Amino acid sequence: MERESSKRDFISEAEEILEELTGDIQSLETSIQHNNVRPDLINKIFRQFHSMKGISGMLGFQKISGFTHELENMLDNLRLGKIAVSQKVVDVLFQSMDLMHGMIAELIDEQTDRIDPSPVLKKVNELIHEDQLPAQQVTFPELDLDEQTLRSLTEYEEHRLQENVNRRAQLYNVRLVLDDATFDHELREISDLLNQHGEVISTLPSFESAAGPGKMVFRLIYGTNLTAENILRKVERSDVTIGNIRKEISKTASQETEEEQEPERALDTSLKSLSRTVRVDIQKLDEVINVIGELVITRAMVANVSRELMAAEGHSRLGVTLSRVAVDLEKKLNELQRNVIETRLVPVGQIYHKLGRMIRKLSRETNKQVDLRFSGEDTELDKIMIEELSDPLMHIIRNAIDHGIENADERRKAGKPERGTIRLSAFQRGNNVVIQVHDDGRGIQIKKVQEQARKRGLLPPDRVPDEKECIEILFSPGFSSSDEVTELSGRGVGLDVVKKNISGLKGFISVQTQEGRGTMFEITLPITLAIIQALIVRVGQNKYAIPMSSISETVQIDRNDIRTVDRKEVYGLRDRTIPLIRISEAFHLPEKVRSETPYLVIVKVGEHSAGLVVDELTGQQEIVIKSMGEKLKNIPGIAGATEIGESKPVLVIDAESMVEEATHGRIRAG
Amino acid sequence: MKTALVVEDSAMMREFIISSLSTFSAIRSVEAANGFEALRLLPQKVFDIILTDINMPDINGLELLSYLKNHPNYQAIPVVIISTEKSEQDRKRGLALGAIDYLTKPFQPKDLQLIISKILKL
Numbered sequence: 023m024e025r026e027s028s029k030r031d032f033i034s035e036a037e038e039i040l041e042e043l044t045g046d047i048q049s050l051e052t053s054i055q056h057n058n059v060r061p062d063l064i065n066k067i068f069r070q071f072h073s074m075k076g077i078s079g080m081l082g083f084q085k086i087s088g089f090t091h092e093l094e095n096m097l098d099n100l101r102l103g104k105i106a107v108s109q110k111v112v113d114v115l116f117q118s119m120d121l122m123h124g125m126i127a128e129l130i131d132e133q134t135d136r137i138d139p140s141p142v143l144k145k146v147n148e149l150i151h152e153d154q155l156p157a158q159q160v161t162f163p164e165l166d167l168d169e170q171t172l173r174s175l176t177e178y179e180e181h182r183l184q185e186n187v188n189r190r191a192q193l194y195n196v197r198l199v200l201d202d203a204t205f206d207h208e209l210r211e212i213s214d215l216l217n218q219h220g221e222v223i224s225t226l227p228s229f230e231s232a233a234g235p236g237k238m239v240f241r242l243i244y245g246t247n248l249t250a251e252n253i254l255r256k257v258e259r260s261d262v263t264i265g266n267i268r269k270e271i272s273k274t275a276s277q278e279t280e281e282e283q284e285p286e287r288a289l290d291t292s293l294k295s296l297s298r299t300v301r302v303d304i305q306k307l308d309e310v311i312n313v314i315g316e317l318v319i320t321r322a323m324v325a326n327v328s329r330e331l332m333a334a335e336g337h338s339r340l341g342v343t344l345s346r347v348a349v350d351l352e353k354k355l356n357e358l359q360r361n362v363i364e365t366r367l368v369p370v371g372q373i374y375h376k377l378g379r380m381i382r383k384l385s386r387e388t389n390k391q392v393d394l395r396f397s398g399e400d401t402e403l404d405k406i407m408i409e410e411l412s413d414p415l416m417h418i419i420r421n422a423i424d425h426g427i428e429n430a431d432e433r434r435k436a437g438k439p440e441r442g443t444i445r446l447s448a449f450q451r452g453n454n455v456v457i458q459v460h461d462d463g464r465g466i467q468i469k470k471v472q473e474q475a476r477k478r479g480l481l482p483p484d485r486v487p488d489e490k491e492c493i494e495i496l497f498s499p500g501f502s503s504s505d506e507v508t509e510l511s512g513r514g515v516g517l518d519v520v521k522k523n524i525s526g527l528k529g530f531i532s533v534q535t536q537e538g539r540g541t542m543f544e545i546t547l548p549i550t551l552a553i554i555q556a557l558i559v560r561v562g563q564n565k566y567a568i569p570m571s572s573i574s575e576t577v578q579i580d581r582n583d584i585r586t587v588d589r590k591e592v593y594g595l596r597d598r599t600i601p602l603i604r605i606s607e608a609f610h611l612p613e614k615v616r617s618e619t620p621y622l623v624i625v626k627v628g629e630h631s632a633g634l635v636v637d638e639l640t641g642q643q644e645i646v647i648k649s650m651g652e653k654l655k656n657i658p659g660i661a662g663a664t665e666i667g668e669s670k671p672v673l674v675i676d677a678e679s680m681v682e683e684a685t686h687g688r689i690r691a692g
Numbered sequence: 693m694k695t696a697l698v699v700e701d702s703a704m705m706r707e708f709i710i711s712s713l714s715t716f717s718a719i720r721s722v723e724a725a726n727g728f729e730a731l732r733l734l735p736q737k738v739f740d741i742i743l744t745d746i747n748m749p750d751i752n753g754l755e756l757l758s759y760l761k762n763h764p765n766y767q768a769i770p771v772v773i774i775s776t777e778k779s780e781q782d783r784k785r786g787l788a789l790g791a792i793d794y795l796t797k798p799f800q801p802k803d804l805q806l807i808i809s810k811i812l813k814l
Contacts, residue, residue: 035704069747072776072797073702079798080708087798098778173789174758176746177781206728210750225751227731227759238731301703 045375051112068097089139102181182223186245193267196242205238220246315646322667324348370448371399373412384423391441398448404550414520426463460542466535468492497521525678530628556645559636562613565672572677574626600633601684625677632684698723699730699744712801727751746775761790
């Protein structure tokens with residue numbers, strides 16, 4: 023299925039391009055507001071549409087290629103100065119992004135009739151035809167540029183040169199002699215620096231044998247308001263010479279004579295592309311992780327055999343050797359695992375772009391001015407989790423804008439700046455990644471939550487819940503509904519769904535709020551779901567695995583110290599009373615805890631703790647959670663099954679829902 | 693065996709070109725994601741043909757072409773430029789700088805194959 027695979031490649035490339043484009047269009051909008059639009063940014067956006075058009079055209083995705091073709095035209099006109107850069111253009115670009123996301127979704131679903139690009143295309147054509155600026159004559163009589171250099175300019179570069187001439191910038195020929203080994207990095211560095219004070223219009227590699235072996239010569243055409251002296255001072259390099267283009271007579275390379283042969287040894291070094299990345303379908307990585315998971319089990323078997331061997335024959339040589347092999351195998355497997363997991367990690371910043379686009383749209387719809395601040399873009403998280411995370415984050419942000427951030431009037435009265443701020447930050451905390459969404463709005467209004475909860479029958483009329491309970495109510499199903507748009511329930515954005523999504527990722531969510539000051543949602547997630555550390559416990563004859571990430575401690579207790587309060591078992595741990603969970607009862611199993619001195623595995627989810635009563639802690643190991651198929655999916659309390667190197671699979675306990683059961687008793691109802 | 697250098701900044705377009713070239717068993721393709729990579733690869737290998745995109749960051753295809761045509765070691769290598777159908781001026785400049793032929797995007801594998809077999813006499 024060659025077509026299928028090129029379609030998959032296209033979709034993944036297109037998504038990458040769209041993500042980058044979104045960021046670039048945002049920068050364009052900001053730069054329009056600050057009146058410092060960079061021409062190279064427009065050219066970059068043009069190039070991205072150009073790529074999209076080219077690839078989709080070649081693969082026969084007509085709808086996308088037709089649409090991007092028109093946008094490419096518009097951007098071509100824009101970068102060549104034929105139409106002006108305006109907010110109108112940015113709006114059309116953002117609308118195009120939405121359409122293109124839609125068209126790619128269509129492509130995935132083999133559909134073609136959901137997205138109608140014609141209204142946007144109409145706007146694109148209006149921009150192209152109605153807003154044409156007068157064409158500019160392009161000649162450079164006043165410039166001293168040789169024919170060769172002029173010919174090497176693309177239409178775009180020529181236009182940029184003309185622009186610089188028109189605004190009476192100084193134009194220089196900057197000649198750099200750079201080392202063969204490092205020219206690309208150095209050149210990019212110098213260009214970046216020069217671009218801060220002007221515009222590098224053209225970068226021409228130039229052959230000059232006089233430069234000597236191991237050297238590369240580049241000539242930049244540079245427009246700026248700086249003097250030549252100042253440029254030299256900024257660049258701080260000895261290998262730079264500068265000439266004013268009006269005076270400089272450029273050497274043409276044809277005047278050069280023989281040059282030295284490149285060293286022979288370079289010939290057979292490498293045919294590889296120098297871009298040292300490969301693109302891999304995440305499914306392939308999953309397969310690798312699965313195999314590693316199975317190897318982990320095999321290793322456990324080897325370790326078991328070595329133990330049995332040593333037990334049966336004393337510390338025989340064979341047994342000792344085998345146990346060493348097992349230890350060695352474990353080390354290597356850990357290394358392998360770490361490496362594979364690292365390849366799955368991507369920076370959180372990837373979804374920031376998407377969210378930025380949404381915030382922009384929402385703030386316009388709600389007529390609230392919202393600034394967005396990001397931090398921790400580089401924090402890394404499993405690719406799959408990043409994907410799963412964007413919906414919950416969108417929910418939270420939507421709520422923040424709809425309900426949290428006040429309108430300008432209200433904010434002014436409260437003595438706050440008129441523009442609201444949403445801060446998104448990500449950072450690593452131990453083996454977890456924490457993502458916080460903070461808004462400086464009015465905070466969660468506890469009284470309104472109470473009223474709403476009463477109305478919806480989630481709260482008995484005589485009970486006055488504290489703040490903590492109120493926040494929990496926010497997360498309960500049925501608190502918000504889509505059929506009624508009220509100030510609090512909004513458009514059916516249910517925080518219960520958010521919570522469910524996050525716990526599906528083995529994470530949890532908590533909220534801090536202060537009336538009048540703002541609200542912070544905090545999502546804590548494991549870095550990866552692929553392989554997790556688990557504690558293996560025994561209840562009667564059965565073994566279970568409990569993810570280490572949810573365990574706060576384990577204690578051995580005397581069974582006589584277990585008390586019963588309200589017909590529920592509890593244990594007094596230090597100054598706290600912890601509700602207990604019997605795995606056998608939760609799953610209606612006959613195997614019960616028999617030990618006189620059982621262990622408690624204290625699991626903690628957000629603010630809540632509960633203790634699982636078990637006979638024995640048998641060890642800690644890495645496990646790969648396998649789903650148990652459709653029929654057994656979504657059983658509260660069970661996250662899946664795993665193998666631990668013994669004859670039968672063991673169940674993996676879902677600590678989150680267990681704690682829910684212990685603290686609210688909600689689960690068993692189902 | 694002939695060696696082709698493909699200079700193109702879009703990874704997928706690069707793959708498309710290379711897979712189009714792979715129908716020729718006598719051609720081995722080497723890829724560069726930008727002009728800088730091309731400059732690095734040039735001294736390392738004898739190339740029989742170079743295909744370059746025009747619109748690229750850092751160094752564009754015309755600038756690369758100009759360098760090639762002025763370098764005694766590389767000036768004889770036939771260069772095919774790949775441009776958008778729109779930019780006729782860029783295409784004309786490329787031919788004036790010494791490109792042997794051009795392709796406009798989007799093209800089909802057979803368009804490319806035709807040009808290549810003509811130039812390399814395959």
